[in-house]
Amino acid sequence: MWNLPQTDTVLQVLSLIALAAQAMTAALAAGRRSMDWMGVAMLGCVTALGGGTIRDILLQHYPLVWVQNPSFLALTAIAALLTIPIARLVHRLNMAFLALDAIGLVVFTMAGCDVAWQKQASLPIVIVAGMITGCAGGVLRDILCNEVPLLFRAELYASVSVITGLFYATAFGLKLNDEIWTVLTFALGFALRMLAVRYKWEMPKFEFRSTDQR
Amino acid sequence: MWNLPQTDTVLQVLSLIALAAQAMTAALAAGRRSMDWMGVAMLGCVTALGGGTIRDILLQHYPLVWVQNPSFLALTAIAALLTIPIARLVHRLNMAFLALDAIGLVVFTMAGCDVAWQKQASLPIVIVAGMITGCAGGVLRDILCNEVPLLFRAELYASVSVITGLFYATAFGLKLNDEIWTVLTFALGFALRMLAVRYKWEMPKFEFRSTDQR
Amino acid sequence: MWNLPQTDTVLQVLSLIALAAQAMTAALAAGRRSMDWMGVAMLGCVTALGGGTIRDILLQHYPLVWVQNPSFLALTAIAALLTIPIARLVHRLNMAFLALDAIGLVVFTMAGCDVAWQKQASLPIVIVAGMITGCAGGVLRDILCNEVPLLFRAELYASVSVITGLFYATAFGLKLNDEIWTVLTFALGFALRMLAVRYKWEMPKFEFRSTDQR
Numbered sequence: 001m002w003n004l005p006q007t008d009t010v011l012q013v014l015s016l017i018a019l020a021a022q023a024m025t026a027a028l029a030a031g032r033r034s035m036d037w038m039g040v041a042m043l044g045c046v047t048a049l050g051g052g053t054i055r056d057i058l059l060q061h062y063p064l065v066w067v068q069n070p071s072f073l074a075l076t077a078i079a080a081l082l083t084i085p086i087a088r089l090v091h092r093l094n095m096a097f098l099a100l101d102a103i104g105l106v107v108f109t110m111a112g113c114d115v116a117w118q119k120q121a122s123l124p125i126v127i128v129a130g131m132i133t134g135c136a137g138g139v140l141r142d143i144l145c146n147e148v149p150l151l152f153r154a155e156l157y158a159s160v161s162v163i164t165g166l167f168y169a170t171a172f173g174l175k176l177n178d179e180i181w182t183v184l185t186f187a188l189g190f191a192l193r194m195l196a197v198r199y200k201w202e203m204p205k206f207e208f209r210s211t212d213q214r
Numbered sequence: 215m216w217n218l219p220q221t222d223t224v225l226q227v228l229s230l231i232a233l234a235a236q237a238m239t240a241a242l243a244a245g246r247r248s249m250d251w252m253g254v255a256m257l258g259c260v261t262a263l264g265g266g267t268i269r270d271i272l273l274q275h276y277p278l279v280w281v282q283n284p285s286f287l288a289l290t291a292i293a294a295l296l297t298i299p300i301a302r303l304v305h306r307l308n309m310a311f312l313a314l315d316a317i318g319l320v321v322f323t324m325a326g327c328d329v330a331w332q333k334q335a336s337l338p339i340v341i342v343a344g345m346i347t348g349c350a351g352g353v354l355r356d357i358l359c360n361e362v363p364l365l366f367r368a369e370l371y372a373s374v375s376v377i378t379g380l381f382y383a384t385a386f387g388l389k390l391n392d393e394i395w396t397v398l399t400f401a402l403g404f405a406l407r408m409l410a411v412r413y414k415w416e417m418p419k420f421e422f423r424s425t426d427q428r
Numbered sequence: 429m430w431n432l433p434q435t436d437t438v439l440q441v442l443s444l445i446a447l448a449a450q451a452m453t454a455a456l457a458a459g460r461r462s463m464d465w466m467g468v469a470m471l472g473c474v475t476a477l478g479g480g481t482i483r484d485i486l487l488q489h490y491p492l493v494w495v496q497n498p499s500f501l502a503l504t505a506i507a508a509l510l511t512i513p514i515a516r517l518v519h520r521l522n523m524a525f526l527a528l529d530a531i532g533l534v535v536f537t538m539a540g541c542d543v544a545w546q547k548q549a550s551l552p553i554v555i556v557a558g559m560i561t562g563c564a565g566g567v568l569r570d571i572l573c574n575e576v577p578l579l580f581r582a583e584l585y586a587s588v589s590v591i592t593g594l595f596y597a598t599a600f601g602l603k604l605n606d607e608i609w610t611v612l613t614f615a616l617g618f619a620l621r622m623l624a625v626r627y628k629w630e631m632p633k634f635e636f637r638s639t640d641q642r
Contacts (some may be wrong), residue, residue: 004421030366031422038373039366053272058481059489064273070338083419091424124498139572144353146362148574152458152467157467206468206512208459210519220532242581245636253580253585254634267486285551298634304640358567360576 001079011182013105018104019072020079023047024090024098026141027083033145037081043144044080045073051137055112055129059119098197106189109134109161110182117172126172130165133157156196158202164189225321227395232318233286233415234293236262238304239311240355241297247359251295257286257358258294265351269343269399273333299381312411323348323375324382324396331386340386345372370410373417378403439535439610447500448507450476452518453525454569455511457604461573465509471572472508473501479565483540483557487547528623534617537562537589538596538610545600554600558593559586584624587631592617 023044030040042098049066056064066072083090090097112133114128135151135158151158168185171178195201237258244254263280269280280286297304304311326347330340349365349372356363365372382399385392409415451472458468476495484492494500511518517527540561544554563579563586570577579586596613598608624628 008588022523028422029418031420033362033367033418034421034422035362035366036368036417036419038417039363042372043367057271057485058492058495064272065337067272067335070336070342073338073342087420087422091422121495122498124501125495128498143357143571144363144366146360146574148461148463149467149572152463152470152572153461154464158470161386203464205462205464206455206458206459206515207462208515208519210456210460241634242636242638245634246638247576247581248633249576249580250632250633253577256580256586271485280485281486281549281553284556287552288555296465301634301636305636357571358577358580360508360574380460409506 007178008182011110011186014103016075017105017112018100018107019048019076021097021100022104022137023076023079023085025101027080028087028090029141029145030080031084031087037084040080041077041082043141044083044145045076047137047141048076048079049073049137050140051108051133051135052112054136054140055115056130058132059116059121059125059129061115061119099194102190102193102197105134105157105161105193106164106186109164109189110185113165113168113172117169122211123169123173125163126169127162130168131161134158134161134164152207155194155200156201156203160189160196163192218395222332222396225324225400228317229321229325230387231291232314232321233262233290235311236315236318236351237290237370239315241294242301242304243355244294245298245301246315251298253297254294255291257355260288260358260383261351261355262293263287263351264354265322265349266326266341268350268354269329269346273335273339273343274345275329286310313408315413316404316407318398319348319371319375319407320344320378322361323378323403324399327379327386331383337383337387341379343377344382345375348372348375348378350368351405368416370407370415370417374407374410377406436610439538439614442531443535444503446528446535447476447504449505449525449528449567450532452509452511453507453529456515456518457569457573458508459512459515465512468508469505470586471569472511473504474572475565475569476504476507477501477565478568479536479561479563480540482564482568483560485545486560487544487549487553487557489547490542524620527622530618530621530625533562533585533589533621534592534614537592537617538613541593541596541600545597549599551597554597555590555593558596559589561587562589562592581633582629584621584629588617588621588624589623591620 026044026047027040028041029047035043045066049072053064053066056062109130112130113126116129116134122131138157139149139151142151164185167188168181171181171185238256240261243261244257249257251363259280263286267278267280270276323344326344327340329347330343335343351366352371353363356365378399381402382395385395385399454472454475457475458471463471463567475493477500481492481494484490537558539558541554541558543561544557549557566585567577567579570579592613596609596614599609599613
């Protein structure tokens with residue numbers, strides 16, 4: 001998910017909260033498909049940790065974070081399971097969870113950029129790695145819930161991740177990747193995503209109707 | 215799938231039988247979606263070999279078993295294709311195939327634990343590796359059949375795998391991983407799974423209804 | 429996707445065209461599910477580059493082609509986005525796109541065989557690697573579009589890839605892998621696929637009806 005220096009305690013704490021929040025909203029999705037408790041826990045883990053896992057496999061960045069540190073599995077599984085008795089509450093706190101999810105989107109995007117940067121990837125790949133880290137977990141969740149991924153259909157989500165990554169990675173190019181820049185990137189990404197939620201900003205859609213199937 | 219010492223001939227034979235059985239039940243699933251023969255063979259291979267493949271990618275355990283030993287591909291593809299003319303029979307032998315599948319669940323779980331153990335993984339990862347090996351092939355099958363994975367919805371399956379892995383891995387911790395322990399683990403896992411099938415044991419389900427979609 | 433010697437300029441150009449064509453037909457599929465522009469671009473990339481990516485992960489062949497050369501991402505994303513204003517035209521040029529897709533099928537199959545051959549894989553794996561390279565991108569597209577993969581259900585597609593790979597790989601065994609053989613393989617694979625399209629050749633299907641679900 002991320003490999004920030006241990007000093008970035010704030011980002012560390014934020015990402016733990018965001019991981020738990022993503023596992024909890026995944027649990028609601030599991031509940032909508034009447035999954036059992038084991039399924040709830042597994043969907044929580046896959047959703048919260050899947051983006052970083054896919055990024056690491058694509059960049060051959062081993063060992064995977066949760067393999068090295070299984071407490072991430074415990075955190076996300078437990079967060080998902082705790083959602084079961086308080087589902088109504090989680091659902092009612094929708095706006096708060098959207099904010100936590102936005103924090104995750106931005107923090108995981110930055111963490112993904114960091115990993116790719118450490119692997120000496122080129123700038124476009126740094127940004128793609130950020131986007132995959134921030135977004136791919138939700139795609140896995142939707143595949144497992146048998147839905148066309150929301151990411152591809154609605155909301156400014158992947159685009160926020162790309163803009164965040166572009167802004168963040170500029171600092172790599174300019175060699176000014178210090179804490180102020182991290183804070184600026186976080187503020188930009190978080191504000192963009194919350195504005196997109198608030199004002200229902202969406203990308204234009206491509207609608208194509210025809211008779212055949214492919 | 216597994217990397218047992220060559221002496222474990224019984225386990226080797228059991229796992230070949232279980233691989234074939236999983237390919238055959240996958241073939242029935244393919245037939246329900248009117249797949250063509252090529253699709254039947256491919257779904258058989260993915261279902262039977264997919265769990266071990268995902269585990270190996272996550273643990274960076276290369277080369278993959280079927281890459282090193284393509285006869286596994288042949289075995290599973292042929293088992294799937296042979297199911298076509300005898301589909302009614304396979305369907306009627308449902309109970310026998312559930313038993314063979316249970317053998318696979320337990321043997322593959324143990325094999326997955328062994329691989330993770332050899333890669334010096336921590337105990338939680340040993341158990342997760344066992345579960346992925348035993349269960350993930352069926353998840354791939356259900357994704358390719360465009361269904362919400364059965365694993366997440368019903369039956370004591372993943373849980374049997376986890377209990378089997380817990381029991382089996384205890385021996386690693388206690389350094390008493392000898393043949394008796396393997397036999398005991400097998401008996402425990404197989405009995406649990408068959409009892410779960412017989413008495414329709416299920417995990418509690420999490421049902422959540424709401425109006426919005428995510 | 430492929431790792432042909434730089435001299436094979438014709439194949440290089442053909443595969444760039446085929447990549448773009450596959451991204452464009454994927455864009456139509458995205459349009460049928462009303463994806464937004466970001467989704468269109470992402471589905472184009474995944475469809476065109478996914479087969480080679482899966483092959484490389486399975487064979488541990490890193491860095492991935494598009495990670496090393498991100499212009500492939502740009503090519504496929506732009507091709508997908510360009511499809512939006514000219515969707516009707518692309519749809520009407522269906523036959524031309526089927527031909528371009530057939531070129532891709534054959535060229536990517538050969539490229540996949542080459543990669544596996546370079547990794548000292550056995551002959552069956554060389555052929556499987558070719559098939560995965562040629563076909564798996566379309567499977568990912570269908571999963572993301574929430575459909576049972578077309579590859580498993582209809583048309584002579586994977587089989588053409590297997591025959592192409594068998595024919596191509598024979599040259600490896602006979603040590604006669606020169607340019608004439610490449611041209612012959614291309615002609616064979618392309619002709620087979622176009623004949624299959626023209627005469628609606630299909631594999632026999634396996635239809636199985638029963639009451640229970642698994």
